[in-house]
Amino acid sequence: DGGITQSPKYLFRKEGQNVTLSCEQNLNHDAMYWYRQDPGQGLRLIYYSQIVNDFQKGDIAEGYSVSREKKESFPLTVTSAQKNPTAFYLCASSSGRAFSEQYFGPGTRLTVT
Amino acid sequence: AQTVTQSQPEMSVQEAETVTLSCTYDTSESDYYLFWYKQPPSRQMILVIRQEAYKQQNATENRFSVNFQKAAKSFSLKISDSQLGDAAMYFCACPSGGGADGLTFGKGTHLIIQP
Numbered sequence: 001d002g003g004i005t006q007s008p009k010y011l012f013r014k015e016g017q018n019v020t021l022s023c024e025q026n027l028n029h030d031a032m033y034w035y036r037q038d039p040g041q042g043l044r045l046i047y048y049s050q051i052v053n054d055f056q057k058g059d060i061a062e063g064y065s066v067s068r069e070k071k072e073s074f075p076l077t078v079t080s081a082q083k084n085p086t087a088f089y090l091c092a093s094s095s096g097r098a099f100s101e102q103y104f105g106p107g108t109r110l111t112v113t
Numbered sequence: 114a115q116t117v118t119q120s121q122p123e124m125s126v127q128e129a130e131t132v133t134l135s136c137t138y139d140t141s142e143s144d145y146y147l148f149w150y151k152q153p154p155s156r157q158m159i160l161v162i163r164q165e166a167y168k169q170q171n172a173t174e175n176r177f178s179v180n181f182q183k184a185a186k187s188f189s190l191k192i193s194d195s196q197l198g199d200a201a202m203y204f205c206a207c208p209s210g211g212g213a214d215g216l217t218f219g220k221g222t223h224l225i226i227q228p
Contacts, residue, residue, distance in 0.1 A: 041221075059209070090158065092158075
């Protein structure tokens with residue numbers, strides 16, 4: 001079945017450590033996205049990539065980094081510079097055509113203590 | 114920057130009744146789509162319905178329909194014959210920019226279905 005996978009579902013880290021969240025899609029989509037969701041908030045865009053080896057900052061990119069070395073993969077690294085990293089992280093993909101629907105993965109809940 | 118406002122943090126409706134969720138947005142784009150996504154307790158985001166801004170006809174998907182008022186920048190979601198499975202967070206979204214630049218989401222409306 002085609003879809004988006006994110007692993008792990010729950011992730012725990014100590015403050016000061018970098019952590020990488022995985023996102024893989026087998027939908028043959030060109031565009032991929034990372035969003036952050038906090039309690040009582042909508043989703044906020046962190047980074048997005050419309051094509052391999054290229055990506056752009058979203059609204060809240062500070063303290064995060066990404067790579068897009070393969071079409072199907074778009075990992076997100078939460079660095080120690082991110083002041084409030086505890087959140088629910090959602091990965092999405094789309095065909096890349098203008099205004100196309102975004103398909104979402106199941107999310108990763110990151111807790112940093 | 115685009116903004117999306119959902120003024121109803123929580124709504125409650127009796128099963129089988131109709132409920133309308135409100136959304137207003139602001140965008141500088143001349144051509145765009147608008148989306149309603151549903152997030153049940155599993156937290157999986159599911160597309161409910163989308164509206165093409167250049168189409169005057171309101172979109173409909175089974176029990177879900179929209180009331181799109183382009184001049185007022187209003188995009189409300191109507192759920193008819195509410196079912197227990199409709200209980201979820203509902204998010205309105207518009208494109209952050211042109212093309213495939215990502216989406217700007219509202220803060221969501223928590224929909225409760227009373228049996």
